[in-house]
Amino acid sequence: MALLLGRGVDARWCILTGLLVVAGANYWMSVMNLQISPWQVIWPRVVLVMGLGMIFAPLNVAAFMYTPRELRGAAVGLFSLLRNEGGSVGTSIAQTIQERRDQFHLERLGEHLDPFNPGWNNAVAQLQTVFTRQTGDPVTAKRMAWQVLSNLREQQAASLAFFDVFWVCAVVTLSLVFLLFFMRRSVAAKGAHVGGE
Secondary structure (H helix, E strand, O other): OOHHHHHHOOOOOOOOOHHHHHHHHHHHHOOOOOOOOOHHHHHHHHHHHHHHHHHHHHHHHHOOOOOOOHHHHHHHHHHHHHHHHHHHHHHHHHHHHHHHHHHHHHHHOOOOOOOOOOOHHHHEEEEEEEHHHHHOOOOHHHHHHHHHHHHHHHHHHHHHHHHHHHHHHHHHHHHHHHHHOOOOOOOOOOOOOOOHH
16 A cells, blocks of 8 residues: 555545445445354455555555644654544444444344243253253253253344444444545655655
């Protein structure tokens, strides 16, 4: 990315490309499920990191392009502060969304788990049979069957909550594209060493 910026490519176009790649990677992670292999988790993360790499160098060029040289030291400090604070606030927001969506999905998944649901009764009976063979105690086996189904419900709710967070991140990243229209044209001088400041 620094090579492109040094050849006179507008930083806004690099940021736009990075934002679209990050949004695509977040959307990719939002449509996953629990029946995936490790490689199906790794590739979206690789794409996400590539997109982030396309954003940060051009963002620095855009941030310092019109800053007078004597104020750049203060600008670097302010930019670092804002980046750190933005990361902290973003992490807090993502965690809040995850916790609330986890509660929501836990309630939704539990709406039909009752003794009047034949599917629930079948699952409990099958698991109770398995655990009765292992323990020899039908009461303990029934409790173990309920615990297995409860754990499955919590696992599914947690995964759905994380997928919702990735979806929100994709939407927020796409909405940031519109802020690029308010940025000034940021082109480094031909042959400039972009990583120098």
